[in-house]
Amino acid sequence: MTPSSAPPALGRFNAADDATALAALRTVCASDAWGKEVLAGRPYPDAEALCAASDAAVARLGPADLDEALAGHPPIGRPEPGDPGSAREQRGMAGAPAALRAEMLASNLAYQEKFGHVFLICATGRSAEEMLDAVRNRIDNSPQREREIVREELAKINRLRLARLAGTEGATVSTHILDTAAGRPAAGVAVALSVRDGSGTAWQPLGTSATDSDGRCKDLPALPAEAPHARLVFATEPCGAGFFPEVAVAFAVAPGEHYHVPLLLSPFGFSVYRGS
DSSP: OOGGGSOHHHHHHHHSOHHHHHHHHHTTOOOHHHHHHHHHTOOOSSHHHHHHHHHHHHHTOOHHHHHHHHHTSOOTTOOOTTOHHHHHHTHHHHTOOHHHHHHHHHHHHHHHHHHSSOOOOOOTTOOHHHHHHHHHHHTTSOHHHHHHHHHHHHHHHHHHHHHHHHTOOOOEEEEEEEETTTTEEOOSOEEEEEEESSTTSOOEEEEEEEOOTTSEEOOOOOOOTTOOEEEEEEOOGGGTOTTOSOEEEEEEOOTTOEEEOOEEEETTEEEEOOBO
16 A cells, blocks of 8 residues: 555545644654654555554653653543543443442552552553453562553554554454353353444454453454444353354444443343443
8 A cells, every 4th residue: 555545544644744743643642752753754554554663663762751651641540531532442441330440549549659650551442340450460560570561551552542543443342241040251152253344245254262261352353444333253052051052243333432242141041232
């Protein structure tokens, strides 16, 4: 793909004057050094080239530059007021119980007291429980190890934000299966994700995974930005749900959104819903 055939949003970024393009990059990452390095790489033929330039720039950030990038991120559980992107990234905390939110706040403060900077995690697609578990686990890291993890998380966040900037961000999907007859999560269930261009068109396989010990499936690939429909197929026969050897759930999606689609399974019935 040549720069002239890049996605329209990426084409506008390539063609913008330096001040405008740099301002757009600062909504992605607060590091001035990162922004200037990514700016210097224009024009980009596609979003992957833009993201690869970002990865390289993040890897080269010095300590002060990394601190500057971290300073641009609000604490988990307190998205930037009036910023829909920040709220969307932290969607997993939005409906969390008050006790969990309070514990997350306390853990954030303890982490910041130890390491001197905000607890950074790529929150997109993560539940409140997962983020709380992460800060609990990471607070015991050495400062050197934590800086390595922070740099990795920053690169992931920048990639997602650049996909929005370039107009190529697709929806993301996760799921969680509860075996209501057994009263526990259903582990080891194969899950297949597919997409289609619209009603009446064929489903195209996108990726497969399996639920973990908590019944969750969190590593499904992101959807293409242009896909309006997604489908999850659960291979439920190993759960003992003999009447339903598999369950297929199709749903509409919008670019940039995250869709958590839990399945509540019983021997002769099931229900699904959009979770948070």
